[in-house]
Each structure stands twice: as structure tokens, then as C-alpha cells.
Amino acid sequence: DQQVKQNSPSLSVQEGRISILNCDYTNSMFDYFLWYKKYPAEGPTFLISISSIKDKNEDGRFTVFLNKSAKHLSLHIVPSQPGDSAVYFCAASATGNQFYFGTGTSLTVIP
């Protein structure tokens, strides 16, 4: 049972434009959400997080939006850069311990 879903396996964006990666979840008990970025042959690295008490968190070019009523979160990258090309995973937790990961979205930023 996939509790965290990323329905877009891949996304291509022109350099300088906005990248929007989406994530949906089914468990209404989830209260903490994260995005990880993964380059080939490397482990995932933490990118940004958001607690359910907020609906937006921003860190430089990266902003995560949370819509609790829709059980949806999104990651916005603006402006997108070629170095942002990677696989992005969203993850969610109800306890802060076990995180459920989505299947990932492969982002390609075209120079």
C-alpha cells in the first residue's frame, strides 16, 4: 500500500524556469514532510522539510507548499538550474520516526 505517491516519474524544464514537483499522501496522520534529492550512484540528500502546522516553507530557490485538506504537497524550484537535475523523493511521517517515501520524480533541467 503506497501511502506516499509521486505520480509523475519524470519532468523536463528549461533552465531559468520554475520546476514544480508534486506529491500526494493518503494517511491523514502524517504531520511531517520532507523532500530529498538523489544523484546517480549517491544516497539521497535532505533538501527541505515542512511541518503540518505550516503551509509553506522556503529555503533559497526551494519552496515546499503543503495543502492538508487535499493531502498534497509540492516542491517549487525557481529558477531551475542544470545542477538541479536529479531524482526527487518526497517522504512523510506520522511519528517522526518511520518515513514513507514516494517513488521519486526524475527532474531534467535543460540548459
Added chain:
Amino acid sequence: EAGVAQSPRYKIIEKRQSVAFWCNPISGHATLYWYQQILGQGPKLLIQFQNNGVVDDSQLPKDRFSAERLKGVDSTLKIQPAKLEDSAVYLCASCLQPGTGELFFGEGSRLTVL
């Protein structure tokens, strides 16, 4: 600061053979996780340790998988006997404070079972 170290990076075995993976977390990180990532899927938690105690192993197939963290530092994940469906990348991660979600992952150990 040294990252999470894992070995071996790659391992190819035949089904029914055994394999072991090693992980050394970031110094001072009390919490250690083993994740399994099958191709095309997201990482799935196998086991979580807090120091040398198991916090969660509910998704560990205990008939064939075992893990230990005897001294609360490095950890070993073993599969015996391996099945074809165990082909995956095994990721080790550690964190300083559980609950923040900021896990530091190693590069992973890629297992191919033939």
C-alpha cells in the same frame, strides 16, 4: 565531517547464497536506519536502531534478513538465503535526532541476485 560509510558498493550473488552489508554512521548519530530501494521504487524502511536497540523492524523479512548494531556504532545487515526479489540498493542512514527527519544517507550497496 565524514559521511555515512557503506560497503561493499556492489555485490553479485546467486540465489540461496548469503550476503552481508556494513554501515558506519556519522560519528555521534545514535539513530541508524537500513532501507531497501528496489528499482523504480522509493526507499522502504527495513529496520531502525536507537543506539544498539531496535526501534522498528516491522518490515524486515525476519526469515531471511537480520541486522545488528552490537556496540551502538556500526551495523551489519545480512541476507541468508538470498532470493531474486532481494535485488535492490540497500541504503544506510543515520540521524542525530530522530523526529527531525533529516537523515544522512550513505551511497548504498547495490545487490544483484542471479
